Amino acid sequence: MPELPEVESVRLRLAPVLEGRRFDEVEIADARLTRPFDPGEVARELAGERVERVDRRGKYLIVRFESGRALLVHLRMTGSLLHAPAGTLPDDPHRRAVVKLDDGSDVAYRDVRRFGTWLLLEPPEVASYIDERVGPETTRRFVHVPSARQEPSPTVARRSRQPSSTSARWPAWGTSTRTKPFGAPASIR
DSSP states (O other): OOOHHHHHHHHHHHHHHHTTOBEEEEEEOOGGGTTTSOHHHHHHHHTTOBEEEEEEETTEEEEEETTSOEEEEEOTTTEEEEEEOTTOOOOOTTEEEEEEETTSOEEEEEESSOOOEEEEEOGGGHHHHHHHHTOSOOGGGTOOOOOTTSOOOSOEEEEEEEEOSSOSSSEEEEEEOOOSOTTOOGGGO
16 A cells, blocks of 8 residues: 555645646546446546645545545555556556546556545535544644745654664654655655
């Protein structure tokens, strides 16, 4: 199962691709992805939605639309997302869904073990659904993720590889000069 920093890395790569874009067409090839809801109906509901922003809460990716709706994506063990120019997605027997964006590009959801889920929620359902399943975001205490309106902090808390003076079993917390969150892809560090 992807760890939380890996899910944040996916969010960081996906946000610039999706934010401000419209879902022109959605194909959901695997009924398990949206169960218990009909994949054709979910695809029709997603078509035409414009992405406002891409968030993460716990291990859920949250694609928030201008309409107030949200698509919750949980990658589970083997789920992944691939962005490609129109018509260049490689053939893949494990592709479960494709979203065609208004700029002509495609975003494909791939899941070898078929454990991942997509859930489309209406505006009043979003906060309560996430709060019930995930709880409060705890990593904000340890990792500073700068907002778009804020200058990055010169230090980010991270685990030191040196044992603390009180316990040889648990690493101590130290500081680093990294300004990107843990798990950020090398291209944005």
